[in-house]
């Protein structure tokens with residue numbers, strides 16, 4: 001596992017975007033696993049800037065980690081809307097090469113199976129991850145058992161509280177989500193986890209030097225041969 005620490009969040013996001021750019025330039029049809037959340041917004045801002053200076057996405061496929069259940073893709077709080085606002089609407093990524101789980105369907109089992117088919121057909125070259133203050137990755141929340149494949153998850157109170165800042169009120173945060181599973185995440189050829197800010201320091205410490213355990217889902221990344229943790233100094237402050 002590689003750990004890169006930058007003086008501030010700006011440098012960490014820029015480095016992450018540069019790793020994405022390198023993957024896009026190196027491969028003829030790269031598949032990117034994408035994440036949402038506040039941490040990722042500056043990464044997408046950099047990628048949009050790179051696009052304005054010539055980086056093309058026309059040969060790229062993107063597969064997002066997760067989506068809230070019960071929100072239509074048109075809902076401004078959905079991750080579909082997040083991706084359009086921060087990334088898709090500003091780059092030349094083909095419409096039929098952007099995948100996000102469907103959280104607005106009545107047949108969630110079919111939606112999970114369909115997403116696993118997409119993942120099988122498009123092995124991920126570079127997976128971007130954030131981390132929850134509780135150590136979650138995607139919406140794989142701390143639990144006694146973790147699911148390997150795409151599944152429906154009940155969000156923890158921690159996560160609902162954290163994500164309330166994107167909604168008008170905590171009661172508006174959906175309580176369930178559909179997320180890629182741990183096996184699908186660990187199947188990515190390379191994983192880059194970006195974490196910034198002191199609120200993430202404990203989760204980062206447990207993920208990197210703690211025991212591997214399902215109550216800290218990010219600790220399973222220690223099993224992957226090519227993981228880079230990209231941190232600012234605040235997120236790295238509890239590392240030795």
Ligand code: PGA
Pocket residue numbers: 036037038039040129130131132133136137138
């Ligand atoms: P954040 O979310 O970037 O909004 O902190 C990260 C996550 O929960 O994975």
